[in-house]
Amino acid sequence: MKVIITKDYATMSELTAGIVLEKMMESKRVNLSLTAGSTPEGMYRILLDKLSKIEMDTSLINYYNFDEVPLENERYGLTMSTLNKDFYEPAKIAKENIHELNLENYQTFSRKIIQDGGLDLIVMGVGADGHFCGNMPGTTGFDKDIYSCELVPGSDGFQLVEKITGKTPGPETVTFGPKTVLGAKQLVLIANGEAKAKIIKQVLEGPVTEEVPSSILTTHPNITVILDQEAAQYLNKDLLK
Amino acid sequence: MKVIITKDYATMSELTAGIVLEKMMESKRVNLSLTAGSTPEGMYRILLDKLSKIEMDTSLINYYNFDEVPLENERYGLTMSTLNKDFYEPAKIAKENIHELNLENYQTFSRKIIQDGGLDLIVMGVGADGHFCGNMPGTTGFDKDIYSCELVPGSDGFQLVEKITGKTPGPETVTFGPKTVLGAKQLVLIANGEAKAKIIKQVLEGPVTEEVPSSILTTHPNITVILDQEAAQYLNKDLLK
Amino acid sequence: MKVIITKDYATMSELTAGIVLEKMMESKRVNLSLTAGSTPEGMYRILLDKLSKIEMDTSLINYYNFDEVPLENERYGLTMSTLNKDFYEPAKIAKENIHELNLENYQTFSRKIIQDGGLDLIVMGVGADGHFCGNMPGTTGFDKDIYSCELVPGSDGFQLVEKITGKTPGPETVTFGPKTVLGAKQLVLIANGEAKAKIIKQVLEGPVTEEVPSSILTTHPNITVILDQEAAQYLNKDLLK
Amino acid sequence: MKVIITKDYATMSELTAGIVLEKMMESKRVNLSLTAGSTPEGMYRILLDKLSKIEMDTSLINYYNFDEVPLENERYGLTMSTLNKDFYEPAKIAKENIHELNLENYQTFSRKIIQDGGLDLIVMGVGADGHFCGNMPGTTGFDKDIYSCELVPGSDGFQLVEKITGKTPGPETVTFGPKTVLGAKQLVLIANGEAKAKIIKQVLEGPVTEEVPSSILTTHPNITVILDQEAAQYLNKDLLK
Numbered sequence: 001m002k003v004i005i006t007k008d009y010a011t012m013s014e015l016t017a018g019i020v021l022e023k024m025m026e027s028k029r030v031n032l033s034l035t036a037g038s039t040p041e042g043m044y045r046i047l048l049d050k051l052s053k054i055e056m057d058t059s060l061i062n063y064y065n066f067d068e069v070p071l072e073n074e075r076y077g078l079t080m081s082t083l084n085k086d087f088y089e090p091a092k093i094a095k096e097n098i099h100e101l102n103l104e105n106y107q108t109f110s111r112k113i114i115q116d117g118g119l120d121l122i123v124m125g126v127g128a129d130g131h132f133c134g135n136m137p138g139t140t141g142f143d144k145d146i147y148s149c150e151l152v153p154g155s156d157g158f159q160l161v162e163k164i165t166g167k168t169p170g171p172e173t174v175t176f177g178p179k180t181v182l183g184a185k186q187l188v189l190i191a192n193g194e195a196k197a198k199i200i201k202q203v204l205e206g207p208v209t210e211e212v213p214s215s216i217l218t219t220h221p222n223i224t225v226i227l228d229q230e231a232a233q234y235l236n237k238d239l240l241k
Numbered sequence: 242m243k244v245i246i247t248k249d250y251a252t253m254s255e256l257t258a259g260i261v262l263e264k265m266m267e268s269k270r271v272n273l274s275l276t277a278g279s280t281p282e283g284m285y286r287i288l289l290d291k292l293s294k295i296e297m298d299t300s301l302i303n304y305y306n307f308d309e310v311p312l313e314n315e316r317y318g319l320t321m322s323t324l325n326k327d328f329y330e331p332a333k334i335a336k337e338n339i340h341e342l343n344l345e346n347y348q349t350f351s352r353k354i355i356q357d358g359g360l361d362l363i364v365m366g367v368g369a370d371g372h373f374c375g376n377m378p379g380t381t382g383f384d385k386d387i388y389s390c391e392l393v394p395g396s397d398g399f400q401l402v403e404k405i406t407g408k409t410p411g412p413e414t415v416t417f418g419p420k421t422v423l424g425a426k427q428l429v430l431i432a433n434g435e436a437k438a439k440i441i442k443q444v445l446e447g448p449v450t451e452e453v454p455s456s457i458l459t460t461h462p463n464i465t466v467i468l469d470q471e472a473a474q475y476l477n478k479d480l481l482k
Numbered sequence: 483m484k485v486i487i488t489k490d491y492a493t494m495s496e497l498t499a500g501i502v503l504e505k506m507m508e509s510k511r512v513n514l515s516l517t518a519g520s521t522p523e524g525m526y527r528i529l530l531d532k533l534s535k536i537e538m539d540t541s542l543i544n545y546y547n548f549d550e551v552p553l554e555n556e557r558y559g560l561t562m563s564t565l566n567k568d569f570y571e572p573a574k575i576a577k578e579n580i581h582e583l584n585l586e587n588y589q590t591f592s593r594k595i596i597q598d599g600g601l602d603l604i605v606m607g608v609g610a611d612g613h614f615c616g617n618m619p620g621t622t623g624f625d626k627d628i629y630s631c632e633l634v635p636g637s638d639g640f641q642l643v644e645k646i647t648g649k650t651p652g653p654e655t656v657t658f659g660p661k662t663v664l665g666a667k668q669l670v671l672i673a674n675g676e677a678k679a680k681i682i683k684q685v686l687e688g689p690v691t692e693e694v695p696s697s698i699l700t701t702h703p704n705i706t707v708i709l710d711q712e713a714a715q716y717l718n719k720d721l722l723k
Numbered sequence: 724m725k726v727i728i729t730k731d732y733a734t735m736s737e738l739t740a741g742i743v744l745e746k747m748m749e750s751k752r753v754n755l756s757l758t759a760g761s762t763p764e765g766m767y768r769i770l771l772d773k774l775s776k777i778e779m780d781t782s783l784i785n786y787y788n789f790d791e792v793p794l795e796n797e798r799y800g801l802t803m804s805t806l807n808k809d810f811y812e813p814a815k816i817a818k819e820n821i822h823e824l825n826l827e828n829y830q831t832f833s834r835k836i837i838q839d840g841g842l843d844l845i846v847m848g849v850g851a852d853g854h855f856c857g858n859m860p861g862t863t864g865f866d867k868d869i870y871s872c873e874l875v876p877g878s879d880g881f882q883l884v885e886k887i888t889g890k891t892p893g894p895e896t897v898t899f900g901p902k903t904v905l906g907a908k909q910l911v912l913i914a915n916g917e918a919k920a921k922i923i924k925q926v927l928e929g930p931v932t933e934e935v936p937s938s939i940l941t942t943h944p945n946i947t948v949i950l951d952q953e954a955a956q957y958l959n960k961d962l963l964k
Contacts, residue, residue, distance in 0.1 A: 002750035007776040015748065015773070018741030025738065025947050026909070027725035028600055050738070053730040057963050060596060114542060117599030118462075118510055142449035142460060178449075182460045186749070208383035208419075219383060219423045219460065221359075224748050240780050243509035248535040256507065256532070259500030266497065266706050267668070268484035269841055291497070294489040298722050301837060355783060358840030359751055427508070465507050481539050600944075624931035624942060660931075664942045690865035690901075701865060701905045701942065703841075 001218050003204065003225045003239045005232040009192045012228050013042030016123060016190055019224070021050060023121050029060045031119045033176070036065075036082035039125040039190055044086045051091055063088070064099045064113060066122065066181070067134040069151065069161050070170035077102065078161055078169070103148060106174040110146045119184035122176075126191050130199050130212035134175025140213040144177030178216050187220050192228040200227060201234040242459050244445065244466045244480045246473040250433045253469050254283030257364060257431055260465070262291060264362050270301045272360045274417070277306075277323035280366040280431055285327045292332055304329070305340045305354060307363065307422070308375040310392065310402050311411035318343065319402055319410070344389060347415040351387045360425035363417075367432050371440050371453035375416025381454040385418030419457050428461050433469040441468060442475040484706045485686065485721045487714040491674045494710050495524030498605060498672055501706070503532060505603050511542045513601045515658070518547075518564035521607040521672055526568045533573055545570070546581040546595060548604065548663070549616040551633065551643050552652035559584065560643055560651070585630060588656040592628045601666035604658075608673050612681050612694035616657025622695040626659030660698050669702050674710040682709060683716040725947045726927065726962045728955040732915045735951050736765030739846060739913055742947070744773060746844050752783045754842045756899070759788075759805035762848040762913055767809045774814055786811070787822045787836060789845065789904070790857040792874065792884050793893035800825065801884055801892070826871060829897040833869045842907035845899075849914050853922050853935035857898025863936040867900030901939050910943050915951040923950060924957040 006012040020043070023030045034040065069078040076084065080100050088098055101109055113119060124132050131137065136157070139149055151158055151173050161169040181187065191200050203214045204225065210216075217223055227235075247253040261284070264271045275281065310319040317325065321341050329339055342350055354360060365373050372378065377398070380390055392399050392414050402410040422428065432441050444455045445466065451457075458464055468476075488494040502525070505512045516522065551560040558566065562582050570580055583591055595601060606614050613619065618639070621631055633640055633655050643651040663669065673682050685696040686707065692698075699705055709717075729735040743766070746753045757763065792801040799807065803823050811821055824832055836842060847855050854860065859880070862872055874881050874896050884892040904910065914923055926937045927948065933939075940946055950958075 002748060002779065004748055005778040011773070011776045015744060015777070019745045019748065021738060022742045022745035025725060025727055025742065025949075027945050027947055029596055029598075050734070053734045054738070055728040055963055056725065059964075114511055116511075143447075143456070179460055183462045185462065206384075215384070216460070219420055219457070221424045221426065221462070222750050224750055226748075240778055241782075243507060243538065245507055246537040252532070252535045256503060256536070260504045260507065262497060263501045263504035266484060266486055266501065266708075268704050268706055270837055270839075291493070294493045295497070296487040296722055297484065300723075355752055357752075463509050465509055467507075481537055482541075625929075625938070661942055665944045667944065688866075697866070698942070701902055701939070703906045703908065703944070 001204070001223050001225060003235070004227065005240070006226060006228050009042055009228050012190060012192055012226050013046055015226055016040070016043045016188060017046035017050065019188055020047060020121070020123065024058070024061050025056065029062065029117060031062045031064060031113070031116055033064045033066045033119050033122040033184065034083070034087070035124050036079045036086065037125055039192060040123065041086060043123075047087065048090050059094070059097070062097050062099060062116065063093065064119060065101045066124070067173065067175040068101050069173045070103060071165060072168040072170055074167060078165060101146070101174055103172060103174055106146050106148060110180055113180070121186045121188065122181055122184045123188045123190065124181070126189055126196065126199060126203060126214045128195055128199050130203060130214050132189070132214045132217060133181060134173055135178060135213040137211050137213060140178065140210045142178045142210060142216050145179045146174065147177050148172050148174045178213070182216065182220055185222065187217060187223040189214070189217060189223065189225045191231040194230045196231040197233050200231050204239060205236060242445070242464050242466060244476070245468070246481070247467060247469050250283055250469050253431060253433055253467050254287055256467055257281070257284045257429060258287035258291065260429055261288060261362070261364065265299070265302050266297065270303065270358060272303045272305060272354070272357055274305045274307045274360050274363040274425070275324070275328070276365050277320045277327070278366055280433060281364065282327060284364075288328065289331050300335070300338070303338050303340060303357065304334065305360060306342045308414065308416035309342050310414045311344060312406060313409040313411055315408060319406060342387070342415055344413060344415055347387050347389060351421055354421070362427045362429065363422055363425045364429045364431065365422070367430055367437065367440060367444060367455045369436055369440050371444060371455050373430070373455045373458060374422060375414055376419060376454040378452050378454060381419065381451045383419045383451060383457050386420045387415065388418050389413050389415045419454070423457065423461055426463065428458060428464040430455070430458060430464065430466045432472040435471045437472040438474050441472050445480060446477060483686070483700050485717070486706060486708045487722070488708060488710050491524055491710050494672060494674055494708050495528055497708055498522070498525045498670060499528035499532065501670055502529060502603070502605065506540070506543050507538065511544065511599060513544045513546060513595070513598055515546045515548045515601050515604040515666070516565070516569070517606050518561045518568065519607055521674060522605065523568060525605070529569065530572050541576070541579070544579050544581060544598065545575065546601060547583045549655065549657040550583050551655045552585060553647060554650040554652055556649060560647060583628070583656055585654060585656055588628050588630060592662055595662070603668045603670065604663055604666045605670045605672065606663070608671055608678065608681060608685060608696045610677055610681050612685060612696050614671070614696045614699060615663060616655055617660060617695040619693050619695060622660065622692045624660045624692060624698050627661045628656065629659050630654050630656045660695070664698070664702055667704065669699060669705040671696070671699060671705065671707045673713040676712045678713040679715050682713050686721060687718060724927070724941050726958070727947065727949045728963070729949060729951050732765055732951050735913060735915055735949050736769055738949055739763070739766045739911060740769035740773065742911055743770060743844070743846065747781070747784050748779065752785065752840060754785045754787060754836070754839055756787045756789045756842050756845040756907065757806070757810070758847050759802045759809065760848055762915060763846065764809060766846070770810065771813050782817070782820070785820050785822060785839065786816065787842060788824045790896065790898040791824050792896045793826060794888060795891040795893055797890060801888055824869070824897060826895060826897055829869050829871060833903055836903070844909045844911065845904055845907045846911045846913065849912055849919065849922060849926060849937045851918055851922050853926060853937050855912070855937045855940060856904060857896055858901060858936040860934050860936060863901065863933045865901045865933060865939050868902045869897065870900050871895050871897045901936070905939065905943055908945065910940060910946040912937070912940060912946065912948045914954040917953045919954040920956050923954050927962060928959060
């Protein structure tokens with residue numbers, strides 16, 4: 001594990017965008033899995049700016065969504081609609097390069113990823129409760145591949161999705177499990193702000209336990225954690241050595 | 242994870258030797274970590290036979306021992322003396338290519354491995370109690386790097402070492418932790434015989450838990466498990482898909 | 483470049499089979515390109531023997547033929563019919579895992595390989611004239627990707643194919659070019675016997691020139707050359723260091 | 724080969740800096756070889772800015788100079804003094820992480836690189852005559868590893884070094900050869916401006932020939948070429964597909 005502490009959110013976003021661009025510019029097929037949400041918004045703005053200034057073959061760059069919360073009466077769920085808005089549409093990504101995860105395909109999606117050559121990079125955030133992708137405390141098994149989860153109406157998660165989208169979430173969500181994520185060649189975990197400081201300390205310095213799902217990520221052979229100073233404030237600086 | 246079920250111990254040993262030889266023959270520095278014990282004896286016999294029939298540059302092939310049980314009044318502990326006898330001496334491995342782990346160097350050994358470019362391959366066995374390297378049920382933390390452990394006089398482990406060596410083990414052992422092992426580029430787990438059948442089922446099909454230390458290995462992005470039919474007898478054959 | 487000199491053809495074949503099996507046993511999709519001809523016959527016999535003694539998932543193991551000489555009035559050309567006989571049929575390789583190169587698809591085959599994740603390993607022989615795949619002295623450009631070549635009736639190559647197959651070759655052949663081959667992650671070059679000794683010295687010790695097409699292979703970052711003693715007899719032993 | 728055409732020099736520099744930073748942030752030892760000269764000045768400015776805004780462990784990041792022109796009566800030659808000024812000193816790189824190439828060590832430097840785990844990335848420019856590193860038309864052999872070259876007093880190269888440094892070059896230079904460069908895991912070639920436009924077309928679209936030394940780089944399995952619009956102006960846009 002390599003930990004990077006950046007001066008601010010802008011620097012965190014620039015470094016993360018640089019990692020994604022590095023993969024995009026390699027001379028081979030590249031399979032990326034990029035998080036939706038508020039943490040990566042800065043990263044997407046930078047990616048869009050850079051991509052607007054270059055010409056290159058983008059037909060070998062593939063995107064695999066790592067979770068989804070379906071929304072009632074909507075074609076796209078929370079993840080897909082957010083990624084469409086923040087990146088896929090403004091970057092004009094070709095439909096055939098976007099691999100949506102959903103309740104229809106999640107049981108074969110893992111096989112598809114392997115057949116497509118495996119994931120080169122996953123960029124993830126971490127929840128204040130320690131979740132990553134849709135792996136929540138209480139529902140996470142470290143041995144799980146892609147799986148679906150009940151979303152109980154009225155639960156915290158349910159209410160959060162309602163608030164973000166103004167729409168009603170469906171009764172079931174889907175997510176890459178720990179095994180799917182750990183199978184990627186490279187992981188990047190990003191976090192910023194005071195609100196993430198406590199969980200970041202637990203994830204990076206505490207025991208590896210299903211109660212703090214993201215803690216398992218620290219066992220991956222090639223993981224980089226990029227934090228701003230606020231999120232890193234409680235860390236033992238020995239982690240930088 | 243890829244599971245291979247072989248007809249017999251000889252085939253398991255040949256396939257494992259072939260994997261080790263493949264690394265040895267690559268055109269680059271290679272860092273190997275190979276298990277001592279009875280399971281790999283067949284593999285070492287094949288390696289010695291093959292190496293006796295070829296000429297090649299071996300100066301870039303490095304060996305890093307992954308655990309040690311010091312023996313009182315002996316220069317070498319259980320692991321190093323076993324590897325010397327079964328492989329290093331008959332294969333005439335140069336001293337500078339053998340990296341012994343011991344109580345003097347274990348706190349800097351992990352750093353040394355990283356500086357040396359990381360481990361390309363670890364070949365391990367699994368204990369009937371689910372241990373790998375020196376990670377035992379009850380003492381294993383998935384977040385641990387290389388660490389030392391007390392070896393209580395009179396304990397099962399203590400008596401086993403006494404029986405194997407005819408010597409008195411020291412009070413402290415040392416081992417790669419889960420994090421060290423999971424940091425390698427490739428893992429191979431081998432097991433043969435009826436006596437390993439139950440634990441193999443637990444390791445490969447059960448939950449990932451510190452009570453069955455080897456269960457964490459199933460989360461590695463590039464692990465191959467090579468079994469004979471006896472060790473594989475309780476497995477759900479879906480694992481082969 | 484790593485050079486391995488083996489005691490005899492049997493050892494060369496065993497080591498090469500071991501390399502191929504190592505790829506087959508990795509926990510990921512693997513894309514292989516294996517030579518047809520007489521040099522690899524020993525390797526295929528060993529592969530078939532080993533594969534008959536193991537159970538594993540083979541659905542992720544893919545084969546990409548690297549050249550072809552079509553035969554008049556025949557469904558399969560020289561390469562495909564040889565590979566069918568020596569390996570694909572006796573090993574019961576599924577049709578969907580065999581990627582035949584031919585005059586119909588060669589202009590899109592390179593793109594297909596890249597989309598499929600690139601080649602993990604190419605195992606090749608070398609001709610007494612220095613050719614590799616279908617890259618002959620006089621027709622080889624180091625900048626070429628997959629290309630077709632005229633096969634002049636009555637030429638040495640034409641007569642050779644007639645003699646081997648008892649059939650009439652078509653007027654055009656197809657082959658991976660140097661750029662396609664050098665794009666693979668790992669290369670293995672095999673040669674045995676007195677008849678290859680002179681060209682092996684030129685390929686490994688001489689200048690990199692289109693007149694000795696295989697000489698370009700020595701610039702690949704991960705190439706292993708496996709020879710028997712006869713093929714290696716003129717080599718400067720410094721190559722082993 | 725992947726070709727990227729950027730809007731301007733600033734974008735070329737940002738993308739290249741992003742690639743270098745990506746390597747620096749990976750969780751492993753990384754061995755870099757970065758060009759000196761005027762082309763990368765923008766890249767170094769960006770690297771210095773970014774590095775000033777982050778805290779991380781830099782002890783695993785190593786730098787290997789790829790050529791040198793010794794200067795009479797000076798401790799450091801042209802390459803080392805330029806890199807010191809533009810990057811090593813302002814970035815406060817630790818002495819032990821800088822691996823200077825010179826006339827004293829060049830015969831063992833290649834071995835050292837391999838023992839250190841190989842080069843992860845080389846960032847190079849291209850000369851208007853097609854040279855890369857110190858591989859000039861007329862002195863380049865594609866089979867060469869690190870080698871020394873005479874620098875004839877009064878020659879163009881000699882006069883250029885005199886002009887840049889205001890000092891007298893020594894009679895001998897040293898450089899990574901084609902084989903050393905092609906042995907790296909990843910290559911990045913950068914070029915900007917009208918003055919490079921013609922040679923870029925030759926390098927990327929012409930034959931692979933020792934008369935245009937950089938042409939050999941196009942055969943590497945993982946090379947990215949980053950150009951500004953002026954340097955790319957004569958290119959066939961099919962290269963972007």
